[in-house]
Amino acid sequence: MEALTGPAAVREFPAGDLPGLAERIREFLVAKVCRTGGHLGANLGVVELTIALHRVFDSPRDALVFDTGHQSYVHKILTGRAGEFAGLRQAGGIAGYPSRAESGHDWVENSHASTALSYADGIAKAVQLTTGPDEPARRVVAVIGDGAMTGGLAWEGLNNLGGAPDRPVIVVLNDNGRSYDPTIGGLARHLSGLRSADGHRAYFEELGFAYVGPVDGHDVAELEEALREAAAMWRPVVVHAVTAKGHGYRHAEADDADRMHACGVIDPVTGQPDAPGRPSWTHVFADEIAEVGADVPGVVCLTAAMLQPVGLKKFATRYPERVFDVGIAEQHAVCSAAGLAMGGLHPVVCVYATFLNRAFDQVLMDVALHGLGVTFVLDRAGVTGPDGPSHHGMWDTSMLAMVPGLRMAAPRDPARLRELLREAVGESSAPTVIRFPKATAGADLPAVARMDGIDILHRGGRLPLDVLLVATGVTAEAAVEAASQLSTEGIGVTVVDPRWILPVHPTVVHLADRHQLVVTAEDGVVSGGAGSAIAQACMAAGVRTPVHNLGLPAQFLAHGERPDILRQCGLDAHGIATTISRLVLASPAGEIVPSGRIA
Known part of the structure; x- marks a missing residue:
């Protein structure tokens, strides 16, 4: 792989050597990704396609934009980054998605789906306006999967691209029949008709595109021919490439569930984890929502193309008519949930926390404005780790704090997750939110x-200094440990878990008034988060106790291991204890007014 120093080297390969190159790239991917974890199946499926792209187009002068970006590993290899794969998705190493800081070949850092066509539209307009008449032509190519085409933003981009015949953007439709789960809806049926060559006219032609395909996405020669044909047309073109996710690795090919879309550290020979881990938060939710389905017949569940990752497989198996996969369409999921609630049901919308950002308007105006009982279950809340800044689910608390009537819960342990989920689905007149991290679920932490x-x-305890530490969600364990450490320094810390972190419970304000210092800890953005809400509530109530908020900075945090990132942000036990000790020592004598304690 070291010989692949850039796209020019790829173009110099004799055509007869390309199948062997593809095989070596697959072997490299399996060896490296099994060691670090990452998106394996998605990249195995685009090896030949990416080779063909770099042989036909001249990156970075020609802009290659990969939708979602989890299939960009092959692109990274072909642009000279193979030697950096030992640090894939690790702190200080290369990212699991395109990264503008890594290479000029990475135009965008798009790791949310359905964005590439809009990016391409804007880049093409810029190219048109800035390329001089004597300069060589430049092309814009957007690679988008059929799963990502289920998102509404993709259709907005497609509508604009097709309506501009003078901007020759090439849309490469990587059709593998899946996003994470199998692609759903009318588009899936249409593409199936195109693949079967039964006389279907491509819908894309009605929108103003030329259509080339379908072509074998694992045949470099056929792909090159199709791409060169498209490039020669100088108009908007869709090249329909049919691929198989996980192609060439038998464990991925045999994985009917997701074709090994993403994996942790696994044995490349067996395709299995080196050692089974403890149940994750997602598994705890999966078991409980299935039981809730039996006890509460009005509960229905929605997912945006992630039935298994968000823990709905068991529910769907038991109650197939009560679960709805809407594709990569979070806005539609939330608005549809509003309709389900209007119809007398209780929808549970299950998405990654970072993806709810895309549907904020629907949460605010379609659910909350109507006072509807819709529960949002936000998986991967807080710091997620190796997937990096686009996937850290750290914005949800600050974003949702402004929604009138919304209640948010952050369970600290599995027992609280089950308890709070039951309380949430019992609420019929306002939206509720349950958030939990991408992590193993530890032992219960009793009150x-x-x-x-x-x-x-x-x-x-009866110590001279008395601090109230409000711990939200999974920060509770570190908070209790910090309190134990501080007791040896003569600092008494009372740790409370509000369970429902938004809106602020009046009892939290009451407790704040009875302590000398309040410190809050949360694994979300500190600006506008749960801690900020507590500080505002205390101020509104005339409580003079100082309030200090701990949380994540309002920055795009790089990829790395979750515990390391939390530690760097001061949210481990040592960091919390150090902050409280510093605040106490820095307080001028007499500034903190003694107050009561919990009896």
């Missing part, structure tokens, strides 16, 4: 007492 629905996890 020593409950006060008005607020769990007291640790009492400060």
Whole structure:
């Protein structure tokens, strides 16, 4: 792979050597991704396609834009980054998605789906306006999967591209019949008709595109011919390439569930994890929502092309008529959920926290404005780790804090997840949210007492200094450990878990008034988050106790291991204890007014 120093080297390969090159790239991908984890199946499916793209087009002068970007590993190899794959998705190493900081060959860092066609539209307009009459022509190529084509933004881009015959954008439709799960809806049926060559006229032609295909997405020669034909037309063109996700790796090919779309560290020979891990938060939710389905017949579930990743497979197996996969269309999922609620059901919308960003308007105006009982289950909330800045689910609390009537819960342990989910689906007049991280679910952390629905996890004791530490969700374990450490320094810390973190419960404000210092901890953006809401509530109530908020900075955090990122942000036990100790020591004498404690 080291010989692949850039696209020019790829173009110099004799045509007869390309099948062997593709095989070596697949072997390289399996060896490296099995060691680090990452998106394996998606990249195995586009090896020949990416080779053909770099042989026909001149990157980066010609712009290659990969939708979603999880299939860009082959692109990285062909643009000279094979030697960096030992650090794939690890702190300081190369990203699992395109990265403008890594290479000029990466035009966009798009790791949310359905964006490439709009990017391509804008880039093509810029090329048209900035390329001089004597300069060589430049082309714009957008690679988008059939799954990503189920998103509404893709159709907005397609509509604009097809309506501009003077901007020759080439849309490469990578048709493998899947996004994460199998592609659904009318588009899937249409593409199936095109693949079967039964006389279908491509819908794309009605929108203003020329149509080339379908072509074998695992035949470099056929792909090159199709791409050169498209490039010669100088008009908007769709090249329909049919590929197989996971192609060439038997464990991925045999994986009917997702063709090994993404994997953790696995044995490349067996395709299995080196050692089974503890149940994840997603598994806990999966078991409980299936039980909720039995107890609450009005509960229905929605997913945006991620039935298995968000834990709905068991529910769907038991109640197939009560689960709806709407494709990569979060806006539609939420608005459709509003309609289901209007019809007398209780929808549970299950998405990654980062993807709910795309449907904020629907949460606000289509659910909350109508006072509808819709529950949002946000998987991968907080720091996710190796997937990097686009996938950290760290924006949801700050974003949703402004939604009138919305209630958000952050369970600290599996027992609370089950408990809070039951409470959420019992709410019929306002939206509710349950958020949990991408992590293993540890042991339950019992409360020593409950006060008005607020769990007291640790009492400060009769020490001279008395601090209230409000821990949201999975920060609770670190908070309790920090409180134990601080007791040896003569600092008494009472740790409480509000369970429902938004809106602020009046009891939290009452407790704040009875302490000398309040510190909040959350695994979301600190600006406008749950801690900020507590500080505002205390101010509104005239509580003079100082409030200090701990959380994630309002920055795009790089990829790395989740515990390391939390530690760097001061959200581990040591970081929380250090912050509290510093705040206490820095307080001028007499500034903190002694106050009562929990009896």
